[in-house]
Structure formats: structure tokens, C-alpha cells
Amino acid sequence: MKASSSTYQDTSIWRFFSSVRLAVFLLIILAITSIVGTVIPQGESLQFYLETYGPSFFRIIKVLHLNDTYHSWWYLILLGLFSTNLVVCTLRRLPFTLKLSRRDNLSVDSGRLLKMPFKKDWEIKEELDNDSTQSIISAFKKVAGKFQKRSDVDGGRLFLAERGKWSYWGVYGLHGSILIIFFGALVGLFLGFKGSVMLPEGETIDHIVNRQTGENIPLGFSVRCNRFNISFYDNGAPKEYRSDLTVLNDDKEVFHKSIVVNDPMEYSGVTFYQASYRAIPEVTVQVAKSGTPERSMTISAFQKALWPEEQLSFGLMQYMPDVHGRSAAQIWVGDKEGRAGSFWLLKGNKKEFQRGEDLYRISLSNAKQRYLTGLQVKKDPGVWIVWLGCTVLIVGFAVVFWVPHRRMWLWIGRRKGKTAVILSGQTNKNKLQFEKDIRKIEEALNSSLGARQ
Amino acid sequence: MTFSSSYLFSLTTFIYMGAAALYLIQWIFRVRKVGLLATVVTVGGLVIQTIGIGLRWIESYQLGYGHAPLSNLYESLVFFSWVTIVVYLIIEWQVKQRVIGAFATPFASLSMAYASFSPNVEDKIQPLIPALKSNWLIAHVVTCFLGYASFAVACGLGIMYLFKNRFSGASEGIIGVIPDCKVLDELIHQTIVFGFLWLTFGIITGAVWANDAWGTYWSWDPKETWSLITWFVYATALHARFVRGWAGRRIAYISIIGFVSVMFTYFGVNFLLSGLHSYGAQ
Numbered sequence: 001m002k003a004s005s006s007t008y009q010d011t012s013i014w015r016f017f018s019s020v021r022l023a024v025f026l027l028i029i030l031a032i033t034s035i036v037g038t039v040i041p042q043g044e045s046l047q048f049y050l051e052t053y054g055p056s057f058f059r060i061i062k063v064l065h066l067n068d069t070y071h072s073w074w075y076l077i078l079l080g081l082f083s084t085n086l087v088v089c090t091l092r093r094l095p096f097t098l099k100l101s102r103r104d105n106l107s108v109d110s111g112r113l114l115k116m117p118f119k120k121d122w123e124i125k126e127e128l129d130n131d132s133t134q135s136i137i138s139a140f141k142k143v144a145g146k147f148q149k150r151s152d153v154d155g156g157r158l159f160l161a162e163r164g165k166w167s168y169w170g171v172y173g174l175h176g177s178i179l180i181i182f183f184g185a186l187v188g189l190f191l192g193f194k195g196s197v198m199l200p201e202g203e204t205i206d207h208i209v210n211r212q213t214g215e216n217i218p219l220g221f222s223v224r225c226n227r228f229n230i231s232f233y234d235n236g237a238p239k240e241y242r243s244d245l246t247v248l249n250d251d252k253e254v255f256h257k258s259i260v261v262n263d264p265m266e267y268s269g270v271t272f273y274q275a276s277y278r279a280i281p282e283v284t285v286q287v288a289k290s291g292t293p294e295r296s297m298t299i300s301a302f303q304k305a306l307w308p309e310e311q312l313s314f315g316l317m318q319y320m321p322d323v324h325g326r327s328a329a330q331i332w333v334g335d336k337e338g339r340a341g342s343f344w345l346l347k348g349n350k351k352e353f354q355r356g357e358d359l360y361r362i363s364l365s366n367a368k369q370r371y372l373t374g375l376q377v378k379k380d381p382g383v384w385i386v387w388l389g390c391t392v393l394i395v396g397f398a399v400v401f402w403v404p405h406r407r408m409w410l411w412i413g414r415r416k417g418k419t420a421v422i423l424s425g426q427t428n429k430n431k432l433q434f435e436k437d438i439r440k441i442e443e444a445l446n447s448s449l450g451a452r453q
Numbered sequence: 454m455t456f457s458s459s460y461l462f463s464l465t466t467f468i469y470m471g472a473a474a475l476y477l478i479q480w481i482f483r484v485r486k487v488g489l490l491a492t493v494v495t496v497g498g499l500v501i502q503t504i505g506i507g508l509r510w511i512e513s514y515q516l517g518y519g520h521a522p523l524s525n526l527y528e529s530l531v532f533f534s535w536v537t538i539v540v541y542l543i544i545e546w547q548v549k550q551r552v553i554g555a556f557a558t559p560f561a562s563l564s565m566a567y568a569s570f571s572p573n574v575e576d577k578i579q580p581l582i583p584a585l586k587s588n589w590l591i592a593h594v595v596t597c598f599l600g601y602a603s604f605a606v607a608c609g610l611g612i613m614y615l616f617k618n619r620f621s622g623a624s625e626g627i628i629g630v631i632p633d634c635k636v637l638d639e640l641i642h643q644t645i646v647f648g649f650l651w652l653t654f655g656i657i658t659g660a661v662w663a664n665d666a667w668g669t670y671w672s673w674d675p676k677e678t679w680s681l682i683t684w685f686v687y688a689t690a691l692h693a694r695f696v697r698g699w700a701g702r703r704i705a706y707i708s709i710i711g712f713v714s715v716m717f718t719y720f721g722v723n724f725l726l727s728g729l730h731s732y733g734a735q
Contacts, residue, residue: 031685
């Protein structure tokens with residue numbers, strides 16, 4: 001990201017897209033424009049915006065897609081520019097990093113060593129014997145770690161302990177991780193789906209409804225809700241919503257799981273989440289054609305119950321749990337000729353009705369709540385790419401800010417007829433710790449060389 | 454009822470207010486001994502608050518709910534002040550400068566005062582609603598608040614920077630004891646780097662949790678969006694160092710703007726906007 005290069009395509013547009021200025025500008029613009037979608041409610045009907053904001057502001061909302069800000073053309077352009085900036089920055093830095101990581105830090109002379117941020121040199125009159133030399137080297141190694149060496153550098157021997165040279169690649173991980181996350185999001189967008197379904201207890205579905213388009217999405221298998229259960233704390237707050245689900249493949253039960261919020265069921269790449277529920281009334285009636293035995297029939301709200309032998313259908317229009325201490329239901333009855341009518345049934349009372357020639361008797365025997373479980377259904381093959389991106393982001397960040405490239409040099413040789421020892425070093429991060437470490441070597445060398453100076 | 458968590462938290466409120474006053478006194482009147490006292494009082498407050506948090510955790514088990522004390526606004530305010538004090542004490546210990554305390558501890562005492570005295574903040578231990586019953590709760594809240602607290606301290610440092618920069622001629626007096634602009638700039642940077650890492654962790658743990666709970670790792674819910682806005686602001690601060698003319702004063706401003714964004718993410722979203730994170734407002 002530094003601003004001088006002539007080795008790469010040095011056109012002005014290239015320079016524009018690789019500048020940190022553009023990055024800073026885009027980050028500020030993204031921060032400011034992202035506010036819009038948190039202030040204006042998202043994903044409402046156009047009618048809502050017209051009524052809430054009036055016709056002139058409504059036009060702005062429509063043109064700028066402020067009803068779906070984060071998928072609007074201009075927001076996507078900003079994200080596109082941001083990605084371009086990241087890619088171009090990376091490409092532009094690459095030659096520098098390659099040069100840095102290929103640089104041979106052993107090919108320096110003793111003069112360069114004395115120009116390093118940390119340096120110390122000793123001169124002694126007599127020659128160093130083998131033992132003293134070894135003790136100096138081992139003092140260096142003890143703190144600096146593994147080293148490379150080269151003899152014949154300015155008439156002496158050079159030792160280099162280098163650590164974290166690879167850390168220059170951290171920034172590529174950090175910046176690349178953003179692109180990985182974007183890529184994962186795109187994979188999810190194009191190869192996955194998001195939908196939902198309201199599934200009554202005891203029933204099976206083989207498709208769900210797409211949340212955005214409202215189209216049916218076939219699952220390729222079926223899911224049955226065996227039971228829905230809700231429990232409460234003593235203070236009345238909800239404690240748990242639980243749906244007991246069974247997966248069926250060609251009518252064979254293949255998988256079973258009881259799901260709660262935060263613990264979804266996954267089957268063949270599709271995940272089912274406990275999202276909501278609805279309770280609908282369900283009544284049981286005793287009904288008989290005069291002269292024949294009674295039969296029991298269950299009628300749920302929003303569903304027709306059939307009596308095929310008599311070609312009658314029943315529906316539940318209203319249910320009241322407490323009418324003067326008794327429950328009451330408004331029942332609708334239709335026949336094959338399309339004649340229909342409704343009447344109220346009070347629990348404990350019998351009622352008669354006529355259809356054509358026939359007289360029927362009906363009574364309300366039982367009423368209860370029936371549950372529908374609301375499931376969020378999702379398929380997202382890109383989610384693992386997103387998690388990979390997140391991991392790379394964190395690791396890259398840690399490398400960029402906390403893994404230093406440390407170099408420590410030790411040179412032992414002759415200078416102007418004397419023995420000279422040079423200790424020097426350089427780091428690009430955490431200078432405090434580096435200084436502490438190199439001072440340790442300095443002290444050790446002081447005690448073995450200082451006395452002889 | 455004397456030795457309950459709420460009693461200890463009330464005590465903590467007064468101790469932190471006292472500590473903030475002591476740090477201010479030692480800054481303005483430059484009395485060394487008061488500075489030492491301020492540190493002792495702050496550490497004492499932290500110990501009592503830590504016991505309080507542990508006690509509240511135990512109390513929730515005694516009530517039969519059994520969850521970490523990180524589940525509503527009251528508990529998050531207590532935790533926010535706790536982390537702010539921890540982050541500040543680490544900096545004090547590293548930098549050996551008590552002046553920063555005058556700009557950092559007020560955030561912790563304000564947070565505790567708001568939790569203790571505001572009638573809008575419910576301090577009863579409540580059971581966890583189904584959406585919050587997850588192992589990710591602790592990871593998400595702890596990481597986010599480590600970020601928030603670091604940004605609070607960075608904001609305090611930013612204010613110090615602007616003070617110092619404005620009266621840069623003064624080498625004595627109350628401005629004189631504020632560390633050099635260069636030192637402050639480096640401290641702001643370090644604190645933002647630390648906070649940014651935790652904010653990033655917080656957003657990621659939130660995404661992983663959302664993916665488990667709601668079936669989508671990102672739904673542009675106002676809280677999520679505001680955490681991203683905050684992330685953009687601090688990403689700006691980290692990159693601005695490489696732009697000529699941006700280091701120093703402008704980054705000090707960004708550290709303050711960033712904290713305003715943090716505060717909006719924390720409170721504004723709960724009170725002014727509606728969304729999936731509404732349980733944070735109770």
C-alpha cells in the first residue's frame with residue numbers, strides 16, 4: 001500500500017484503485033450509507049413507504065432502493081469498489097512482499113549492522129580463543145534462537161537469527177478473508193435458498209415456501225411434525241418451544257430430531273429452525289343421521305373435515321372457549337349440491353339440521369388447541385466458506401498486528417588489528433519486547449567481553 | 454438481603470464514582486498519594502464487583518434459572534463497567550500513567566450509575582427466553598464487550614490527545630502531565646487494535662449464533678448493521694495511519710466518533726430502532 005512503485009503497471013487508474021486513500025474513503029462512505037437501512041424500515045411494501053414518507057421522498061426511496069438498502073445497486077457498487085480496492089492493493093503490494101521475503105539478510109556488511117536501530121559493539125585487543133567464541137555464540141543462540149551463519153563477511157563471521165519473515169503475508173490473509181466471505185455469501189445466494197413453513201402437528205410436507213419469491217421449493221424428502229410443545233417459566237415467560245420432527249424418504253422414516261430454538265435439525269444440506277408457532281382451535285363433534293349410530297368427527301380451523309358416506313363437509317368458523325362457562329363453536333356444513341349453512345353449538349346441547357331429505361343430529365363433545373409449528377428452512381452451501389473467511393480474518397489480523405519480523409545479527413571478526421564483536425537487530429513490531437531480548441544478549445556479552453575491553 | 458449481588462453492585466457504583474473523582478483530583482492537583490489511593494480504590498471496587506457478578510450467577514441458579522449474568526441491559530451495563538476497569542487497569546500497569554484514569558474510569562462509573570439508578574433498567578434476575586439459550590451467549594457478549602470497553606478507553610485517550618494537542622505549548626500544569634501526543638497516538642492505536650480484534654470476534658460469534666438460532670448468519674438487523682458501521686469506523690482508524698496527514702488529530706477524532714457509534718450500537722439501536730436484538734432493551 002505504500003505509494004511508490006515503478007515496477008508494476010503504473011497507470012493513474014491503477015494507482016487510484018490501490019491507494020489507501022480510496023480504502024479510507026470507501027470505509028467512511030460505507031459507514032455513513034449503512035445507517036440509512038437502519039433508520040428506514042426494510043422490506044416493507046411500497047404502499048407502506050408511500051404512506052409513511054409521502055410522495056416526494058417515496059420517489060427517492062424507489063430510485064435508490066432504500067426499501068432494500070443493502071441489496072440496492074449503489075450499495076453493491078460500493079461493495080464492488082471495496083473489493084476492487086482490496087484486489088488491486090494486494091496485486092500492487094505483492095512484488096514488494098516477494099522482494100522482502102526473498103531478501104537474504106545474511107548479505108550485509110558490518111557497516112550496515114552498525115546502522116540498525118539496536119546495535120552494540122565491542123573491541124578487544126587480544127584474539128578470542130575458541131571457548132570464548134563458543135560462549136558468545138551460545139549466549140546469542142540462547143535468546144535469539146536458531147540461526148544461519150556465513151563466514152568471510154568483512155573478514156569475520158556473521159550469524160543471523162531471523163523470525164517471523166512470513167508475517168508479511170498476514171495482510172494478504174486479512175484482506176483476502178473479506179473476499180472469501182463475500183464469495184461465501186454469493187455461493188449461498190445463488191446455490192442456496194431461504195424459506196419457511198407452518199406445519200400443523202401430525203402433518204407432513206414435501207416442499208416449503210421461498211421467503212422472497214413466495215414460490216414453492218420441493219425438498220426431495222418429506223418432513224412430519226409429530227408434536228409441538230411449549231413450556232413456560234413460573235412467571236409466565238416462555239421457556240422452550242419444541243418441535244418433534246421426522247424425515248421421511250419414500251414414506252420410510254429415515255431421520256428423527258426434536259428441535260428447539262438454537263438447536264436446529266439438518267438433513268441432506270437443508271436445515272430446519274424452530275422459528276414461531278400458532279395455536280388453532282380444534283373441536284370434536286358427535287354427529288348422526290337419524291336412525292343410525294353416532295360417529296365422532298374432528299374439525300380444525302382453516303381445514304374442511306369430510307364425511308364421505310353422506311358427502312357432507314364440515315368447517316370450524318369460530319370458537320369461543322367460555323360462553324357462560326361452556327365452550328361454543330360455530331360450525332359450517334356444506335353438501336354435494338353446494339348448499340351450505342352455519343350454526344352455533346354450545347357444549348352439552350344437541351342440535352338438529354336438515355340437508356335434503358335427511359335429518360342429522362350434532363353435538364359438541366370436545367375442544368382443544370392444535371399447534372402449528374413455524375419452521376425456518378434454509379440451504380446454504382456457502383456458509384462454510386464464510387466461516388473459513390472469518391477464521392482467516394482473525395488469524396490474519398493477529399499476524400499483522402502481533403507477529404513481528406525480528407532479525408538479530410552477531411558479527412565476530414577483526415577490525416584495525418583488534419577483535420571486534422557487533423550485536424545488532426531490527427524488528428517491525430513490539431519494539432519493547434525486542435529490546436528486552438536483545439539487552440539480555442548484550443548483558444551476557446558484556447560479562448564475557450566487557451572485562452577485556 | 455444485605456450480602457446480595459445488588460448490594461455489592463450499589464457499593465461498586467459508589468466506589469467507582471469515588472475512584473473517578475480521585476483520578477480527577479490527582480490529575481488536576483497533581484498529588485501522587487491520591488493517585489495511588491485512586492488505584493487502590495479502583496482495584497477494591499473491581500474485586501467487590503467481581504464477587505457481585507459471581508454471586509449473581511449463583512443467585513440465578515438458586516432461582517432455578519441458572520444462566521450467566523449477561524442476559525439483559527442491567528447485567529450488560531455491569532459487565533461493560535467491569536471490562537472497562539480491567540482494560541484501564543492493564544493500561545495503567547503497562548504505561549504507568551494515572552492521568553488516563555481521569556478519562557477512563559468515568560465511563561465505568563457512569564455505566565454503573567445508569568444501571569443502578571435509572572428506573573428504566575430492570576435489575577431483577579430474569580429467566581432466559583428460548584432465543585438466548587445458547588452456549589454462544591457468553592462468547593458473544595464477552596467478546597463484544599471487550600471491544601466496547603477498549604473503545605471506551607480509546608475514546609478517553611482521544612479526548613486527552615485533543616486536550617494536549619490544543620494546548621501543546623503547555624509543558625506544565627494539568628496539560629503538562631498528560632503524556633506526549635506521540636505516546637497518546639500510539640496508545641490510541643494499540644487500544645483500537647485490541648478493541649477491533651474483539652469487535653471482529655464479537656461480530657463473528659454473533660454470526661455463528663444467528664446461523665444456529667435464526668438460520669442466517671447475517672440478516673441486516675439494525676444491531677448487526679450498527680456493529681458493522683462501528684467496524685467500518687475503526688477499520689478507517691487503522692488504515693488512516695498510512696495516509697499522510699491523517700495520523701494524530703484525525704485518528705483522535707475517529708476514536709471519539711467510533712465510540713459514539715459503539716454507544717449507538719449498544720443503546721440507540723435498542724431504544725430507537727426495532728429489530729431482532731430487542732431483549733437488550735429490558
